[in-house]
Amino acid sequence: GAVVSQHPSRVICKSGTSVKIECRSLDFQATTMFWYRQFPKQSLMLMATSNEGSKATYEQGVEKDKFLINHASLTLSTLTVTSAHPEDSSFYICSATAPGLAGADTQYFGPGTRLTVL
């Protein structure tokens, strides 16, 4: 149980275009989903926290108009990188929590999406 998927696994796009990444909880309802960014050889940096049906909470320094997050259902959250630039190239990972599975605070991670902006 507690499987999280992400799509796509890899994406290459041109500078200035927008990219949408999907995060799904496959076998549980995720009350909260998190979006992280990870640069090579670095730690996971939390970008935002999203709860189903409400606006995402962004971490300091993360532009909410550039990284649009939608959490329309208990099993799906999307991250859209708008007007992507080469410096946005990174590994984007989502995670989800689900009360009732292990602990309410346990985060289950998706496989990540490698974004390359040319």
Next chain:
Amino acid sequence: GENVEQHPSTLSVQEGDSAVIKCTYSDSASNYFPWYKQELGKRPQLIIDIRSNVGEKKDQRIAVTLNKTAKHFSLHITETQPEDSAVYFCAASSGGSNYKLTFGKGTLLTVNP
């Protein structure tokens, strides 16, 4: 906000030896401390976690200890194997409505055969 320090940044051991990774945290309200293993290009995988109401937890070759007074916790891996080679991250959470995790910078563990 919470700050998590992790040491060492790299650790190289011989197969069969033990490995210890240490983390300290700053927020005394933190009460949940997971450890994740991440192989190159893969997702972080939860390997063990501990909550503030216990001081030690063990799962086969892996153990975690927590000292709330000193605000530090450690991961212990015994009888290391080459497949234990990966980056290990500690994290801390103070709970609350969203259970946000703050991660350490990671430790690259290399187990030499």
